[in-house]
Amino acid sequence: MEKLPGALMRFRVMAYVTGVVLGALTVWLVIGYGFLDYANTDLKPDLYRWLWTAHGWLYLAYLIVGVDLCFRIKLSVIRTLAVLLAGTVPFMSFVADYQLHKYVRIRGLGPSE
Amino acid sequence: MTPPNTSERGSEQPWRTALTPRWLAALLALIVLVAAFIVLGRWQWDRTQDILAAERSAAAAPIDLADLVDDQGSWNNADIGRTVNLQGTFTDDELLLANRELDGQAGVWVVSSFELDGGKTVAVVRGWLPDDTSPAPRSRESVNIQGVLHPDEEFYEGANATRVVTIDADALADAWGEDVIDGYVMLGGDQGDAARGIPVLVPPTVQVGNVPFPLQNFFYAIQWWVFASFAVVVYARWLYLDAKK
Numbered sequence: 034m035e036k037l038p039g040a041l042m043r044f045r046v047m048a049y050v051t052g053v054v055l056g057a058l059t060v061w062l063v064i065g066y067g068f069l070d071y072a073n074t075d076l077k078p079d080l081y082r083w084l085w086t087a088h089g090w091l092y093l094a095y096l097i098v099g100v101d102l103c104f105r106i107k108l109s110v111i112r113t114l115a116v117l118l119a120g121t122v123p124f125m126s127f128v129a130d131y132q133l134h135k136y137v138r139i140r141g142l143g144p145s146e
Numbered sequence: 147m148t149p150p151n152t153s154e155r156g157s158e159q160p161w162r163t164a165l166t167p168r169w170l171a172a173l174l175a176l177i178v179l180v181a182a183f184i185v186l187g188r189w190q191w192d193r194t195q196d197i198l199a200a201e202r203s204a205a206a207a208p209i210d211l212a213d214l215v216d217d218q219g220s221w222n223n224a225d226i227g228r229t230v231n232l233q234g235t236f237t238d239d240e241l242l243l244a245n246r247e248l249d250g251q252a253g254v255w256v257v258s259s260f261e262l263d264g265g266k267t268v269a270v271v272r273g274w275l276p277d278d279t280s281p282a283p284r285s286r287e288s289v290n291i292q293g294v295l296h297p298d299e300e301f302y303e304g305a306n307a308t309r310v311v312t313i314d315a316d317a318l319a320d321a322w323g324e325d326v327i328d329g330y331v332m333l334g335g336d337q338g339d340a341a342r343g344i345p346v347l348v349p350p351t352v353q354v355g356n357v358p359f360p361l362q363n364f365f366y367a368i369q370w371w372v373f374a375s376f377a378v379v380v381y382a383r384w385l386y387l388d389a390k391k
Binding site: 097107108 | 384387
């Protein structure tokens with residue numbers, strides 16, 4: 034597993050980038066629709082729409098590096114699906130990143146942390 | 147990918163693994179997932195088309211000029227070329243703009259001041275007449291006319307210094323002594339009759355611009371379809387790994 038550190042790092046970067054964007058969008062959504070009445074007004078900025086589109090592509094990159102990492106460490110199908118879905122749940126991609134590093138460390142698959 | 151090791155057992159053939167109950171169940175799940183993603187992509191694709199169609203029909207529909215103009219007599223460039231309705235009356239003010247050809251024939255443009263109900267004034271190009279023809283008087287009753295909205299003509303700086311030769315809201319305002327809405331309306335409707343002094347309609351020189359493309363929905367459609375193909379790749383890779391075991 035000579036290329037594992039690279040795969041771990043790529044996944045960590047995408048987990049944090051998609052996690053931060055999705056987290057920010059979630060907070061924004063709650064504030065926008067809960068307090069600023071986005072549903073019935075024109076207050077919704079273009080940036081908000083474009084961040085959602087950007088999150089779609091970021092999530093695709095997250096899927097690719099996530100599947101790559103899961104294949105490398107031969108994670109089970111169920112766990113792999115959990116890692117991939119974590120990218121769609123706010124703040125769960127950080128948990129997935131932590132769990133994957135722990136998994137790699139406990140099994141001695143490669144250097145971590 | 148490593149080449150298959152021929153010394154291993156026959157289950158390394160991926161298709162044979164694919165026919166095991168576990169992988170048949172996985173295949174069923176894959177088909178459901180891919181079908182759902184394709185349908186979701188179609189939904190966003192249809193939304194893209196619907197939004198485009200709605201924007202195009204909105205841009206093509208006639209609208210009251212008064213609804214487009216702000217308090218300063220300005221309007222949005224996106225409305226260039228729109229068909230506008232005008233409710234109001236022609237006033238006494240009229241200009242003949244020289245050096246206007248129609249079908250290669252020299253002549254003038256008849257530009258009238260039109261007072262909208264509500265008080266604003268706009269320049270209406272009634273049409274073209276050959277030189278040496280006086281325009282017939284226009285209706286003095288309150289009328290509802292339709293035309294195409296054009297921006298001010300900007301040929302060159304100071305064109306209207308000595309007399310008005312191009313349509314420019316500031317020059318017309320000076321000539322007519324009152325504020326004039328930016329641009330002008332090229333009158334549509336009946337064709338006119340030059341012999342009787344009724345100006346011949348001039349075809350609009352502008353048309354409605356492209357409506358903004360709903361890129362976001364388009365991207366969502368693409369993303370769903372990429373996810374669908376991604377699911378197939380992941381299935382195939384898992385199957386291959388399992389078959390190698």
